[in-house]
Amino acid sequence: MNNYLLFEVGVEEMPSRFVASTLKQIKESAESMLNEKRVKFDNIKTYATPRRLTFIIEGLAEKQENLEEEVKGPSKKISLDADGNFTKPALGFMKSKGLNPEDIYFKQAGKDEYLFATIREEGAETSEVLKEILPLAVKSVVFPKAMHWAGKDIRFVRPIRWLVALLNDEVLPVDLEGIIASNVTKGHRFLGAKEITVNSVEDYMTKLRENFVILDQAERKEMIVKQAEEVAASLGGKVIMDPDLLDEVTCIVEYPTAFYGEFDKEYLKLPKKVVITPMQEHQRYFPVEDGCGNLLPNFIAVRNGNSHGIENVKAGNEKVLEARLADALFFYREDQKRDINYFKERLKTVVFQAKLGTIYDKSERLEKLAGSIADMLGCADEKADIVKAAGICKADLVTNMVFEFDELQGYMGMEYAKLDGEKEEVAKAIYEHYMPRFAGDELPSSIHGSVLSIADKLDSVAGFFAIGIQPTGSQDPYALRRQALGIINILMENKLTIDIRKAAEYALDNYTEIEFDKEKVVSEIMDFFAERIKNSFRDMGIRYDVVDAVLNSDVSDIYDMHKRASELNEWINKDELVEMLTAFNRVSTLAEKAEGTCVDENLLKEAPEKELYEAFKSVKTEVEVYLDAKEYGKALDSFASLRPAVDNMFDNVMVMDKDEALKNNRLNMLKNISDTMLKICDLNKIEYK
CATH class of the missing domain: 1.10.730 (Isoleucyl-tRNA Synthetase; Domain 1)
Known part of the structure; x- marks a missing residue:
C-alpha cells in the first residue's frame, strides 16, 4: 500500500486561534470516515499555515475491503404467515437490504429462529471513496463563529478559495460545493507565485518553499525561536519567549523573519509587566531582557516575509509601540496622584451585579469572609494583612491603567499598594487573588493570596446562587464553574483544610440585603461543588467509582477528599x-x-x-x-x-x-x-x- 493522497484546503487568512483545532477536526473526521468506509491507510500527516490546511494520507489501499456481513431480521414466526408466505415485516427487511427471497435463510438465535442474510459488497475504488468523504470532512468542522460566502451552503472560518487533491500523481477532482480540486496551489500572498502547478508531494513541498511558504508549522516555530535568540544575543540580551505567543505567531506567518526594534529607555521606569503587556498582548512582540532579568529597550517582532524593506517595517512597529507605551506612562503617572483608598471609594460607582450591589460592597464582604476563612485555617498572625488586602484588592479596577490595559488587573493593584507603603504580603495577595484565571494557570503561592482568592470566588458563587443564577448546560456567563474549580485546586494543591460548607454559610451571611432560603442555597452550592469535584478527580485519573465512594463521605473538606x-x-x-x-x-x-x-x-x-x-x-x-x-x-x-x-x-x-x-x-x-x-x-x- 504505497498510495498516497495530498489534499490542501486553501483559505483566506485564518485567525491563529482556529488553525490547530481546524486541522485536528478535519484529520479526525477523515480518519473516522476512512475506517468506517473500510479503506486502510498507514497515517495522516497534517500541516498548516494561515492560508492553507494540508493533509497527506500515506499507505492508502487501492480499494475498500470487501464487505461480508450477516444481518438479522425478524423472527420466523413474524416472517411467515399461516400459508408459509413472507409477511410484510419480512418483505420490508428484504427491501431495506436489497435482498431477494433466495438470499435469505432462517437460523436459530437464542430460543427462536430468525431471518438472516449474508450481505456481500465489492469494495469500491479508494478514489471514489475519497471524493465522497473529503468534502464531508471539511464540512464537519465546528467553529464558534463561521462565515458564508458566494451563496454557498458551507460554513467555514474563512472563505475557501482553492483545493488541491492528488492521488499519487493524478488529480482527484474533489468537489466541495463547486470548488473543484486541481493540482494548482498558491505561494506566499506577496512574495510567491499566484499559481503553482504541482505533480507530487515532493514537488508540492519544494515549490511552496521556493515561493516563500514554510508548510511545516514545527519548522516555522523552530525558525522563529532560532532567529529571535540570535537577534536577542546581538543586542546583548535574551528573548522572553512566551509559549502561547510563540504558537500564535507561528500560525500567522508563512515565511517568518525576525527583527528587532527599539523604544525610549524612559519607559523602563514603568513596572516590568506594564511594558511587556502591550508588547505581547497587543502587538505580538517578544520582549528582551538582560542576564539579570531587567528589560532592555528593545523588542523582537516577526514579519510574514523576507528581509526586504525590513527597516521600514521596523520603524512602523516602533511607532505603534511608542504610542502604547506613552499612553501607559501617562496613565501610570496620573494614577500615582491618588492613593489606593481613593480608588476604593470610587468602587461605589461600579456595579458588581444589579442584585448583589457594587464592587465596593463586594470588597466589604470580602473583608468579612476572608477573615472568617483565615480563622478556619488558624491564620491568626496573617489575618490582619489578609483582611487589609481584601479591602483594597479591587481598587485598581477603576485606575486609568487597568481601564486601558485590563489584563493588568491585580498586578497594578499590587504595584500601587507597594507605592502606598503596604506590606509585601498585602501587595502580593492583591495580585494572587485572581489566580487561577484559567485552567492550568498558576495558583497563589502565599497563604494570604490563597485565602483571598478562595474568599473572592466563594463570594461570587454564593451570591449568584442566592439570587437563583446558576450554570445551566453550556451556559455559565459568570464563570462560576471556573471559580469553583479554582477553589478546589487551591485547597488541594496548597493542602488547605477548611469546611467548605461552613465557608459557604459565612459567605451567604454577608448578603444581608437580599432574601433567600439559606438552607436550600447551601445545599445547592454543595451539590455544585460535588459535581466539580467529581470532574476534577476524574481528570486526574481517579476512577469514577472511587470518586463516588469518597463523595459518599463528608464533602466539606476538599483537600481531605482528594487525599482520600x-x-x-x-x-x-x-x-x-x-x-x-x-x-x-x-x-x-x-x-x-x-x-x-x-x-x-x-x-x-x-x-x-x-x-x-x-x-x-x-x-x-x-x-x-x-x-x-x-x-x-x-x-x-x-x-x-x-x-x-x-x-x-x-x-x-x-x-x-x-x-x-x-x-x-x-x-x-x-x-x-x-x-x-x-x-x-x-x-x-x-x-x-
Whole structure:
C-alpha cells in the first residue's frame, strides 16, 4: 500500500486561534470516515499555515475491503404467515437490504429462529471513496463563529478559495460545493507565485518553499525561536519567549523573519509587566531582557516575509509601540496622584451585579469572609494583612491603567499598594487573588493570596446562587464553574483544610440585603461543588467509582477528599480486592437492617462472632488513629484485616437468628463495622468483576 493522497484546503487568512483545532477536526473526521468506509491507510500527516490546511494520507489501499456481513431480521414466526408466505415485516427487511427471497435463510438465535442474510459488497475504488468523504470532512468542522460566502451552503472560518487533491500523481477532482480540486496551489500572498502547478508531494513541498511558504508549522516555530535568540544575543540580551505567543505567531506567518526594534529607555521606569503587556498582548512582540532579568529597550517582532524593506517595517512597529507605551506612562503617572483608598471609594460607582450591589460592597464582604476563612485555617498572625488586602484588592479596577490595559488587573493593584507603603504580603495577595484565571494557570503561592482568592470566588458563587443564577448546560456567563474549580485546586494543591460548607454559610451571611432560603442555597452550592469535584478527580485519573465512594463521605473538606480518593485509587489495585469487597458488601447489606449500634457482649454466644467483635474493637481504634493522621491507605489496610473474621462469622453463624435478641445484637455489630468503613469511604461503590 504505497498510495498516497495530498489534499490542501486553501483559505483566506485564518485567525491563529482556529488553525490547530481546524486541522485536528478535519484529520479526525477523515480518519473516522476512512475506517468506517473500510479503506486502510498507514497515517495522516497534517500541516498548516494561515492560508492553507494540508493533509497527506500515506499507505492508502487501492480499494475498500470487501464487505461480508450477516444481518438479522425478524423472527420466523413474524416472517411467515399461516400459508408459509413472507409477511410484510419480512418483505420490508428484504427491501431495506436489497435482498431477494433466495438470499435469505432462517437460523436459530437464542430460543427462536430468525431471518438472516449474508450481505456481500465489492469494495469500491479508494478514489471514489475519497471524493465522497473529503468534502464531508471539511464540512464537519465546528467553529464558534463561521462565515458564508458566494451563496454557498458551507460554513467555514474563512472563505475557501482553492483545493488541491492528488492521488499519487493524478488529480482527484474533489468537489466541495463547486470548488473543484486541481493540482494548482498558491505561494506566499506577496512574495510567491499566484499559481503553482504541482505533480507530487515532493514537488508540492519544494515549490511552496521556493515561493516563500514554510508548510511545516514545527519548522516555522523552530525558525522563529532560532532567529529571535540570535537577534536577542546581538543586542546583548535574551528573548522572553512566551509559549502561547510563540504558537500564535507561528500560525500567522508563512515565511517568518525576525527583527528587532527599539523604544525610549524612559519607559523602563514603568513596572516590568506594564511594558511587556502591550508588547505581547497587543502587538505580538517578544520582549528582551538582560542576564539579570531587567528589560532592555528593545523588542523582537516577526514579519510574514523576507528581509526586504525590513527597516521600514521596523520603524512602523516602533511607532505603534511608542504610542502604547506613552499612553501607559501617562496613565501610570496620573494614577500615582491618588492613593489606593481613593480608588476604593470610587468602587461605589461600579456595579458588581444589579442584585448583589457594587464592587465596593463586594470588597466589604470580602473583608468579612476572608477573615472568617483565615480563622478556619488558624491564620491568626496573617489575618490582619489578609483582611487589609481584601479591602483594597479591587481598587485598581477603576485606575486609568487597568481601564486601558485590563489584563493588568491585580498586578497594578499590587504595584500601587507597594507605592502606598503596604506590606509585601498585602501587595502580593492583591495580585494572587485572581489566580487561577484559567485552567492550568498558576495558583497563589502565599497563604494570604490563597485565602483571598478562595474568599473572592466563594463570594461570587454564593451570591449568584442566592439570587437563583446558576450554570445551566453550556451556559455559565459568570464563570462560576471556573471559580469553583479554582477553589478546589487551591485547597488541594496548597493542602488547605477548611469546611467548605461552613465557608459557604459565612459567605451567604454577608448578603444581608437580599432574601433567600439559606438552607436550600447551601445545599445547592454543595451539590455544585460535588459535581466539580467529581470532574476534577476524574481528570486526574481517579476512577469514577472511587470518586463516588469518597463523595459518599463528608464533602466539606476538599483537600481531605482528594487525599482520600488518591489513596483509595491506589489501594483498590490489591489482588484480594474481590474477596474483601464481597465480604464488606455483605456486612453493609445486613447493617441496613439494624435498629441501633449498641452491642451487648453477653449476647455474643458463638466463638466466630466473639472473635469478630474483639478484632473489630482493636481495628476501630487503629482506624481512628489513622483517620486523624489522614493516612487513609493504612486505615483501609487495617479495616481490611477484618475480612478473615468476617468470613468466618458468615460461614459459621446465622446472623438472622430466630432469637430476636441475638439477631439484633449481631446486626448492631455489623452496623458498627459498616459505620467505621463509611468513615473512610463507601466500599460498596467500588465496582469489581
